[in-house]
Amino acid sequence: MTTRHDWTTTPISADIVRGALDLERTGRGTLPHRLPAGARRQIPDDQLAMAASQPSGVRLAFRTRATAVELDVVATKRVYPGAPPRPDGVYELLVDGRPTARASAPDGDTLTVDLASMTSRTRPGPVETLRFTGLPDEDKDVEIWLPHDETTLLVALRTDAPLRSPAPSGRPVWLHHGSSISHGSNATTPTGTWPALAAGLGGADLINLGFSGSALLDPFTARAMRDTPADLISVKIGINLVNADLMRLRAFGPAVHGFLDTLREGHPTAPLLVVSPICCPIHETTPGPCAPDRSAMGEGRLRFVAMGDPAETAAGKLTLTVIREQLARIVAERAADDPHLHYLDGLDLYGASDHAELPLPDDLHPDPAAHRRIAERFARHAFGHDGPFTPKHR
CATH class of the missing domain: 2.60.120.260 (Galactose-binding domain-like)
Structure with a gap:
C-alpha cells in the first residue's frame, strides 16, 4: 500500500x-x-x-x-x-x-x-x-x-x-444556462443531470450555468456568458420567472431581447439555442408564486404548489403557456436577422405524455429517469442530424 x-x-x-x-x-x-x-x-x-x-x-x-x-x-x-x-x-x-x-x-x-x-x-x-x-x-x-x-x-x-493537465479534448465547449432542472434537481449523481448526460451524448465540454431558482434573465448572468469562451450556447428560460412571480408580460419581452443582445455581443455567430419550459402542470396556466406544500411537509414529503390565479394572466402575469408563446415569437422575429439563433419547445423534451409516465416527484423537478429522457431528446435535437449544434451550424 x-x-x-x-x-x-x-x-x-x-x-x-x-x-x-x-x-x-x-x-x-x-x-x-x-x-x-x-x-x-x-x-x-x-x-x-x-x-x-x-x-x-x-x-x-x-x-x-x-x-x-x-x-x-x-x-x-x-x-x-x-x-x-x-x-x-x-x-x-x-x-x-x-x-x-x-x-x-x-x-x-x-x-x-x-x-x-x-x-x-x-x-x-x-x-x-x-x-x-x-x-x-x-x-x-x-x-x-x-x-x-x-x-x-x-x-x-x-x-x-x-x-x-490533460491534453485539449478537441470537443466544442457548450455553455448552458437554465433553472434548477438544468442545475440538476432530483438527479442523483453529477453526471446524471440532463446537461451532463446531453454533453456526453453530444461530445461536448459542458459549462453548466443552471442555477436553482435563479434563471431570471439577470443582466450579470448574461454578461458572464458573454465573456465566457464557448462554441455552443443554450438558454432555458421560463419556469423560475413564473414560480418567483418576478415580472409581468410587459417586462418579459424586452428582458429576453436584452439577455440575447448581451450574449450576441460576445458570441455574434455562435449557435444559440433558446429552450422554453418543459411540462409542469401546476404552472401551465396558473401563475406564480410557487411555494412548498405545507401539508406535504407535515407528512415528510416535499412538494410545491402554485399560489396564483389563472384569471391574473389577463393583467399580465406569466404562465408557462404564455412564456412558450412569447419565446417562439421572439426567436422567430430575431432569426430573420440572426441565422444562428434557434428555438426548441420544451414540451418536445418533456411533455404531457411524459409527465403521465414519469411524473415530477415534487410537482416541479424531474426524476433521474426523466433527466435521461430530456438529455437524450436534447442531444438528438441539438447534436443530431443537421441540428443547431452540428458542425454545419458552427
Whole structure:
C-alpha cells in the first residue's frame, strides 16, 4: 500500500478545474464558483449565491499514472426543518471517460434554511477525505465530478504519482444556462443531470450555468456568458420567472431581447439555442408564486404548489403557456436577422405524455429517469442530424 510520504500534492488551480468560471481562495481552501466575482457582487439574494457556489458540471481533470487519489473537501450540508433529509452529495471518478468509482463526504459545514422565513444559519464542520484506489497503473485521463447540488470547498488533492493537465479534448465547449432542472434537481449523481448526460451524448465540454431558482434573465448572468469562451450556447428560460412571480408580460419581452443582445455581443455567430419550459402542470396556466406544500411537509414529503390565479394572466402575469408563446415569437422575429439563433419547445423534451409516465416527484423537478429522457431528446435535437449544434451550424 502506498505510504503517505509517497504522495504528491497538487495545487487546486484553473489548470485542472473544468466547468467553473472562478476559483475563490479562502483561508480553508479553494471554492469553485459558476459566476465570476464581478457578477457575484451584484447578486441580490442568498438563493442565487448558494446556487452559483454549488458545482454542477464542475470537475477536476488531469492525466496521471496514479493508482490512488485523495481529495480533501469541506462539503456544505443543507438542512430544511420539516422537509425530508437530503442525501449526501456524490463525487464521481471517471477514468478515460468511464465511471469508475463514487464517494461522499458524510460531514462538513451545515447550512440550515427555514423555508417559511427564508432565513439561514451555518455551522462550521470538519474536512473530509475522499479516497479512490485501485486505479489502473498506466497513463490515463481522470476526472472527479463534484456534487451538482452541494457546495464543495476543495482543500487538497493528493495522488501517488505526479499529474499533469490533460491534453485539449478537441470537443466544442457548450455553455448552458437554465433553472434548477438544468442545475440538476432530483438527479442523483453529477453526471446524471440532463446537461451532463446531453454533453456526453453530444461530445461536448459542458459549462453548466443552471442555477436553482435563479434563471431570471439577470443582466450579470448574461454578461458572464458573454465573456465566457464557448462554441455552443443554450438558454432555458421560463419556469423560475413564473414560480418567483418576478415580472409581468410587459417586462418579459424586452428582458429576453436584452439577455440575447448581451450574449450576441460576445458570441455574434455562435449557435444559440433558446429552450422554453418543459411540462409542469401546476404552472401551465396558473401563475406564480410557487411555494412548498405545507401539508406535504407535515407528512415528510416535499412538494410545491402554485399560489396564483389563472384569471391574473389577463393583467399580465406569466404562465408557462404564455412564456412558450412569447419565446417562439421572439426567436422567430430575431432569426430573420440572426441565422444562428434557434428555438426548441420544451414540451418536445418533456411533455404531457411524459409527465403521465414519469411524473415530477415534487410537482416541479424531474426524476433521474426523466433527466435521461430530456438529455437524450436534447442531444438528438441539438447534436443530431443537421441540428443547431452540428458542425454545419458552427
